[in-house]
Amino acid sequence: xxxxxxxxxxxxxxxxxxxxxxxxxxxxxxxxxxxxxxxxxxxxxxxxxxxxxxxxxxxxxxxxxxxxxxxxxxxxxxxxxxxxxxxxxxxxxxxxxxxxxxxxxxxxxxxxxxxxxxxxxxxxxxxxxxxxxxxxxxxxxxxxxxxxxxxxxxxxxxxxxxxxxxxxxxxxxxxxxxxxxxxxxxxxxxxxxxxxxxxxxxxxxxxxxxxxxxxxxxxxxxxxxxxxxxxxxxxxx
Amino acid sequence: xxxxxxxxxxxxxxxxxxxxxxxxxxxxxxxxxxxxxxxxxxxxxxxxxxxxxxxxxxxxxxxxxxxxxxxxxxxxxxxxxxxxxxxxxxxxxxxxxxxxxxxxxxxxxxxxxxxxxxxxxxxxxxxxxxxxxxxxxxxxxxxxxxxxxxxxxxxxxxxxxxxxxxxxxxxxxxxxxxxxxxxxxxxxxxxxxxxxxxxxxxxxxxxxxxxxxxxxxxxxxxxxxxxxxxxxxxxxx
DNA sequence: GCAAAAAAGATTGCATACGATTCTTGTGCA
DNA sequence: TGCACAAGAATCGTATGCAATCTTTTTTGC
Numbered sequence: 001x002x003x004x005x006x007x008x009x010x011x012x013x014x015x016x017x018x019x020x021x022x023x024x025x026x027x028x029x030x031x032x033x034x035x036x037x038x039x040x041x042x043x044x045x046x047x048x049x050x051x052x053x054x055x056x057x058x059x060x061x062x063x064x065x066x067x068x069x070x071x072x073x074x075x076x077x078x079x080x081x082x083x084x085x086x087x088x089x090x091x092x093x094x095x096x097x098x099x100x101x102x103x104x105x106x107x108x109x110x111x112x113x114x115x116x117x118x119x120x121x122x123x124x125x126x127x128x129x130x131x132x133x134x135x136x137x138x139x140x141x142x143x144x145x146x147x148x149x150x151x152x153x154x155x156x157x158x159x160x161x162x163x164x165x166x167x168x169x170x171x172x173x174x175x176x177x178x179x180x181x182x183x184x185x186x187x188x189x190x191x192x193x194x195x196x197x198x199x200x201x202x203x204x205x206x207x208x209x210x211x212x213x214x215x216x217x218x219x220x221x222x223x224x225x226x227x228x229x230x231x232x233x234x235x236x237x
Numbered sequence: 238x239x240x241x242x243x244x245x246x247x248x249x250x251x252x253x254x255x256x257x258x259x260x261x262x263x264x265x266x267x268x269x270x271x272x273x274x275x276x277x278x279x280x281x282x283x284x285x286x287x288x289x290x291x292x293x294x295x296x297x298x299x300x301x302x303x304x305x306x307x308x309x310x311x312x313x314x315x316x317x318x319x320x321x322x323x324x325x326x327x328x329x330x331x332x333x334x335x336x337x338x339x340x341x342x343x344x345x346x347x348x349x350x351x352x353x354x355x356x357x358x359x360x361x362x363x364x365x366x367x368x369x370x371x372x373x374x375x376x377x378x379x380x381x382x383x384x385x386x387x388x389x390x391x392x393x394x395x396x397x398x399x400x401x402x403x404x405x406x407x408x409x410x411x412x413x414x415x416x417x418x419x420x421x422x423x424x425x426x427x428x429x430x431x432x433x434x435x436x437x438x439x440x441x442x443x444x445x446x447x448x449x450x451x452x453x454x455x456x457x458x459x460x461x462x463x464x465x466x467x468x469x470x471x472x473x474x
Numbered sequence: 475g476c477a478a479a480a481a482a483g484a485t486t487g488c489a490t491a492c493g494a495t496t497c498t499t500g501t502g503c504a
Numbered sequence: 505t506g507c508a509c510a511a512g513a514a515t516c517g518t519a520t521g522c523a524a525t526c527t528t529t530t531t532t533g534c
Contacts, residue, residue, distance in 0.1 A: 017311060017517080042485065053519045054486090055292075062296065066303050068396070074254060075486055075525050090394045097338040097397070105330075157327045159305070160334070163400055254487075279515065290489045291516090312495050312516055 019059035022050050026060060030069050030080055031145065031172040032138045037082040041070060067166045069173070081173060085223040088174040092218040095167050098160060099148065099214060100207040103194065105155035107203035114154050118195045121147050125188050141172050141179075147191050171217075178221040187217060256296035259287050263297060267306050267317055268382065268409040269375045274319040278307060304403045306410070318410060322460040325411040329455040332404050335397060336385065336451060337444040340431065342392035344440035351391050355432045358384050362425050378409050378416075384428050408454075415458040424454060 026046070029035045047057035061078040064070040072078045083091070106114075125147065128140040145168040152164040190213040197206035263283070266272045284294035298315040301307040309315045320328070343351075362384065365377040382405040389401040427450040434443035 044485070055518055055520090058486090059296075059299065062299065063303070066300070076527095077485065087395075090396050093342075093394055094396045094400070097335055101334040157330055158324075159327050159331045159404075163331070167396075281515070292488060292490090295516090313497095314515070 017056075018050075018052055019056045019063065022046070022052070022057065022060035023063045025050075026064060027067070027069060027169060028142075030064075031142055031169050033176045034138075035080050037080050037173060037177060039080045041078045041080065043077070068170055081170070083170065083174050083177065085178070085225055087170075088178060088221065088223055089218075091167055091170045091174055092214060094163075095171065095214050096211060098163060098167070099151075100211045102152055102155045102157075102160060102164065103198075103206040103210040104203045105157060105160075106151050107198050107201060107206045109156050110154055110198045115195070115199055117150060118147075118198070121150055122188070122192055122195060125191065129188055138176075141175055144187055144191070145169070145172050151194075174221065175217070178223055180220050180222050187213065190216065254293075255287075255289055256293045256300065259283065259289070259294065259297035260300045262287075263301060264304070264306060264406060265379075267301075268379055268406050270378075270413045271375075272317050274317050274410060274414060276317045278315045278317065280314070305407055318407070320407065320411050320414065322415070322462055324407075325415060325458065325460055326455075328404055328407045328411055329451060331400075332408065332451050333448060335400060335404070336388075337448045339389055339392045339394075339397055339401065340435075340443040340447040341440045342394060342397075343388050344435050344438060344443045346393050347391055347435050352432070352436055354387060355384075355435070358387055359425070359429055359432060362428065366425055378412055381424055381428070382406070382409050388431075411458065412454070415460055417457050417459045424450065427453065 026035070026041070035041075041061060043054045043057045043061065046061065047054045050057065061070060061072065065072045065078065069081050070078045071081050121143070125140065125143045128136050128143050131139075148168050149161075149164060152161045155161070190209060194206055194209045194213065197203075197209055263272070263278070272278075278298060280291045280294045280298065283298065284291045287294065298307060298309065302309045302315065306318050307315045308318050358380070362377065362380045365373050365380050368376075385405050386398075386401060389398045392398070427446060431443055431446045431450065434440075434446055
């Protein structure tokens with residue numbers, strides 16, 4: 001069973017409607033940086049691309065706008081979100097608040113099967129880190145996010161799980177925009193440690209490790225405002 | 238300036254589109270229990286009621302479905318959410334995780350003007366508690382929720398604020414469904430205490446009070462599954 | 475040659491139309 | 505009387521059309 005399936009099977013009962021499928025594909029594309037921040041997503045273009053009418057394309061874009069992954073401007077259209085440093089800080093502040101608690105909840109409910117899934121997830125992360133190149137880096141960011149989503153699904157709270165889906169997606173955008181170096185290897189070892197804490201039912205330690213992990217991710221960001229993006233932003237890029 | 242204005246001015250720049258206005262009115266109606274859980278909200282009905290086409294009515298319902306206030310079933314329509322005891326527990330588990338942190342954040346940023354707003358909010362709560370009758374009780378639940386939203390807006394994190402809007406709205410539904418007695422007076426005094434902690438910049442105390450406050454609200458619920466609602470649910474009520 | 479105005483083109487907001495699905499109701503048969 | 509089934513009504517999912525708004529290009533005046 002795929003990680004993505006495991007995540008979505010809880011929320012989507014089966015093959016929902018088409019708008020949701022389009023939303024998922026667009027979200028993947030945004031998180032993977034195949035769609036750069038600021039890119040315009042016109043209803044017509046999305047519609048023809050997925051071979052649906054503007055109506056359903058519009059619904060998909062509306063969903064993404066609720067998740068904060070696209071920003072819509074009246075009479076102007078939808079654009080891939082371009083989170084400001086302030087928004088980036090808020091994303092991580094939210095994660096610092098929520099994820100340690102999720103770690104504790106997950107620790108109290110984790111099963112042997114979950115541990116197996118975690119190990120598989122860690123292996124996948126490791127593979128992408130071993131590779132090099134921009135594509136591997138994208139996959140690496142995505143895999144890292146999937147680890148956090150897997151943890152949220154194990155925690156068993158559907159509401160928090162949805163919050164985390166949003167926060168992880170937005171984090172991927174932020175990391176792609178403001179990420180500095182390869183925190184990745186470090187992040188991977190921290191994921192491994194967290195799984196270790198879960199395995200030994202040391203909930204307090206899992207929570208603490210998670211908090212530090214988030215701090216490390218944020219510490220790797222360069223959130224100083226840069227002239228370039230700001231200028232582009234002002235010029236309606 | 239109204240509390241609601243203060244809350245929404247942060248997220249809505251100005252007069253957004255009509256769907257959003259309809260969503261707000263419907264949300265108020267749901268939170269106030271003028272629309273009972275399980276009530277069908279047909280697109281056509283909503284449309285004619287607000288004098289718009291089905292298109293925009295549908296958009297409003299989609300928004301509410303994202304917030305978890307309505308549940309939509311394919312080819313069947315939208316219904317006011319009827320949260321199960323399990324969902325209720327998840328709502329409060331989420332609040333226990335988030336709100337103490339929000340209290341700390343708010344404590345670090347609260348201004349004199351905010352304190353004035355808090356006092357006004359407390360006064361309003363007190364008025365509704367003094368009154369009696371079902372209408373006053375509705376207003377009371379809503380005012381109590383507004384207190385938490387005001388706190389979230391003071392905390393200054395737009396993402397957490399949106400999460401709280403959703404959680405407070407869903408809590409109102411849960412309290413209306415499973416609420417037992419008048420925790421209200423108790424809740425009011427706890428709100429007053431929290432404002433006191435904010436005023437004296439005792440963040441740790443504010444956080445602790447908030448956690449207990451949530452525990453008290455949840456303790457007042459009767460989350461045992463009842464035959465009545467379960468049967469209705471099974472019969473697709 | 476450059477700035478401002480005007481027209482053309484593109485895109486969104488919204489309403490409406492039509493096929494598909496579900497619900498309701500009435501009828502026939504056991 | 506009770507149940508199965510089918511016709512009709514109601515509602516949803518989606519496509520398309522038109523007016524309003526925004527963007528871009530062309531034209532005009534200085």
